[in-house]
Amino acid sequence: xxxxxxxxxxxxxxxxxxLSICSLGKSVHAEKLDTDGFIIEADRVVGSGMTASIVxxxxxxxxxxxxxxxxxxxxxxxxxxxxxxxxxxxxxxxITLKASGPVTVKGMTVDTTAISFKGACxxxxxxxxxxxxxxxxxxxHYMKAEDSLIEKLVLNTISGNAGSEKPGxxxxxxxxxxxxxxxxDKEVEKISAGHLPLTCADGSKTDAPSGGIxxxxxxxxxxxxxxxxxxxxxxxxxxxxxxxxxxxxxxxxxxxxxxxxIxxxxxxVLxxxxxVVxxxxxVLxxxxxxxxxxxxxxxxxxxxxxxxxxxAKGVIHKELALALIDEAxxxxxxxxxxxxxxxxxxxxxxxxxxxxxxxxxxxxLLGKVIVQDPIQQLNKMRDNISKTKDGAIIFTP
Amino acid sequence: MESPVQLVEGxxxxxxxxxxxxxxxxxxxxxxxxxxxxxxxxxxxIAGVGDFYVEFDKLVGTGYTFYPKMGETGTSDSAPQGTNxxxxxxxxxxxxxxxxxxxGEWIRVKIAASxxxxxxxxxxxADLIEADAKFQNLVVQEKHSDDWQKQFKQTSSxxxxxxxxxxxxxxxxxxxxMNGMKLTVEKINK
Numbered sequence: 001x002x003x004x005x006x007x008x009x010x011x012x013x014x015x016x017x018x019l020s021i022c023s024l025g026k027s028v029h030a031e032k033l034d035t036d037g038f039i040i041e042a043d044r045v046v047g048s049g050m051t052a053s054i055v056x057x058x059x060x061x062x063x064x065x066x067x068x069x070x071x072x073x074x075x076x077x078x079x080x081x082x083x084x085x086x087x088x089x090x091x092x093x094x095i096t097l098k099a100s101g102p103v104t105v106k107g108m109t110v111d112t113t114a115i116s117f118k119g120a121c122x123x124x125x126x127x128x129x130x131x132x133x134x135x136x137x138x139x140x141h142y143m144k145a146e147d148s149l150i151e152k153l154v155l156n157t158i159s160g161n162a163g164s165e166k167p168g169x170x171x172x173x174x175x176x177x178x179x180x181x182x183x184x185d186k187e188v189e190k191i192s193a194g195h196l197p198l199t200c201a202d203g204s205k206t207d208a209p210s211g212g213i214x215x216x217x218x219x220x221x222x223x224x225x226x227x228x229x230x231x232x233x234x235x236x237x238x239x240x241x242x243x244x245x246x247x248x249x250x251x252x253x254x255x256x257x258x259x260x261x262i263x264x265x266x267x268x269v270l271x272x273x274x275x276v277v278x279x280x281x282x283v284l285x286x287x288x289x290x291x292x293x294x295x296x297x298x299x300x301x302x303x304x305x306x307x308x309x310x311x312a313k314g315v316i317h318k319e320l321a322l323a324l325i326d327e328a329x330x331x332x333x334x335x336x337x338x339x340x341x342x343x344x345x346x347x348x349x350x351x352x353x354x355x356x357x358x359x360x361x362x363x364x365l366l367g368k369v370i371v372q373d374p375i376q377q378l379n380k381m382r383d384n385i386s387k388t389k390d391g392a393i394i395f396t397p
Numbered sequence: 398m399e400s401p402v403q404l405v406e407g408x409x410x411x412x413x414x415x416x417x418x419x420x421x422x423x424x425x426x427x428x429x430x431x432x433x434x435x436x437x438x439x440x441x442x443i444a445g446v447g448d449f450y451v452e453f454d455k456l457v458g459t460g461y462t463f464y465p466k467m468g469e470t471g472t473s474d475s476a477p478q479g480t481n482x483x484x485x486x487x488x489x490x491x492x493x494x495x496x497x498x499x500x501g502e503w504i505r506v507k508i509a510a511s512x513x514x515x516x517x518x519x520x521x522x523a524d525l526i527e528a529d530a531k532f533q534n535l536v537v538q539e540k541h542s543d544d545w546q547k548q549f550k551q552t553s554s555x556x557x558x559x560x561x562x563x564x565x566x567x568x569x570x571x572x573x574x575m576n577g578m579k580l581t582v583e584k585i586n587k
Binding site: 035037038058059060061062063082084086087088089090093094095101140141142143144145146147148149150151152153154155156157158159 | 463465467475476477478479523524525526527528529530531532533534535536537538539540541542545546548549
């Protein structure tokens with residue numbers, strides 16, 4: 001029976017050898033290089049007419065993958081770096097595209113699966129007139145721009161992995177990627193129709209660390225006028241609406257107060273008889289001019305804006321500028337129609353309004369006004385002017 | 398006894414010699430005449446000299462494509478590079494140069510064109526491009542492919558590069574019209 005024991009021994013040896021090879025095989029496999037997507041990093045992105053939606057797009061490893069699509073009418077990217085890692089026969093190769101100067105793009109589309117940035121929460125199929133993002137890192141799979149200007153471009157192809165760490169994938173995309181294709185389309189439609197938040201858990205929060213939004217607006221303001229001002233109305237939209245009420249309520253105060261001393265002296269006057277009644281007449285009469293003069297004052301406040309401008313021969317100082325803007329906001333009129341009755345003033349207001357819009361970056365390269373809510377425009381102008389010194393001359397014809 | 402060396406006297410066929418020389422001169426002359434008349438050279442590669450630099454003030458081209466590749470350089474048989482294909486282009490103030498170290502001194506061999514250079518079917522392999530760039534219809538995308546060279550591609554309908562410097566390893570043009578060409582060899586301090 002020697003052959004039986006030899007057979008068992010041989011079987012066991014072969015099994016052990018096979019298992020050893022299998023276990024070794026696993027450790028021998030090199031770690032697979034993550035070449036999916038190209039990483040786009042930017043210090044700051046300022047864009048207008050931004051819409052976010054969910055699409056299906058091709059990647060290095062997949063034919064159809066749900067992605068977040070950003071579409072900008074125009075955008076300026078500061079500190080842009082694009083890195084693509086490929087796994088060549090001789091090891092990893094990195095293609096890096098870096099721009100030391102600003103990158104200006106028109107009609108840009110970017111499809112991404114992962115993104116991190118400091119800025120407002122983005123909702124599906126909702127157009128944001130102006131959007132600022134800071135410290136942007138995204139894993140993109142497709143980027144298109146109708147027109148692009150890249151200043152100080154350096155395109156480099158080097159050995160090794162030069163890419164930065166990829167940000168975490170968006171939860172909404174992770175959830176969608178688990179769905180079968182037919183259900184995916186329905187879910188995407190649902191998200192789009194409901195304008196659901198895409199880059200944060202709920203609509204109010206951002207992916208930024210706490211206090212991120214406040215930090216974004218301030219440093220942006222320091223950099224360039226065109227870029228930063230569009231962010232202001234996002235943080236304090238109510239202030240310009242409340243302020244215009246002040247001049248209406250305050251003028252009433254001096255009317256009410258003078259009445260107090262008049263009513264009180266009447267008490268001792270009523271107690272005496274006839275001789276006291278006559279003196280009352282002159283007391284009551286003076287009240288009328290008080291009321292009539294105050295109504296005139298209110299009218300003067302409204303009228304004087306145009307009159308003041310006329311008196312100043314078209315030179316607009318800070319206080320007059322604010323009064324004109326308040327007037328326009330109150331009447332819900334464009335700035336150039338505040339003094340409609342006076343043609344020369346209207347022309348001056350028109351050129352002043354154009355210069356203000358230019359300084360706010362609301363006029364494009366072709367000289368057309370970028371479409372926006374006129375009240376929002378006026379609020380921006382007001383914010384801009386209120387930062388100047390008291391008495392400063394804002395406009396001269 | 399030493400065997401005497403036998404000298405064998407050969408003869409040159411005068412007919413063969415003169416016909417070969419005449420054919421060579423005629424071909425060269427035809428080439429120079431055709432280049433001189435049209436100013437166009439066909440299928441011109443510049444390779445095998447290691448990396449060299451291309452500089453120019455402005456390039457305006459159409460039909461641009463970029464993709465990665467591995468190729469030969471002055472120091473390696475296989476190094477990462479990017480292939481730039483441009484269908485048609487015009488270059489202002491083109492300069493190509495390479496620096497050589499000869500006996501402890503640096504010498505620069507430079508080809509420059511004083512007039513705009515027109516090229517069609519350009520293939521340009523480089524590992525470094527520095528320029529101010531403008532693109533129309535720029536698309537950067539990845540493709541699902543097993544071939545790593547096809548996984549990433551950058552294309553644009555037009556490309557404009559200004560104040561450019563390109564570290565080049567290979568250059569090929571289907572046709573090149575290079576008027577005002579000048580070749581110089583100069584000593585440089587490096």
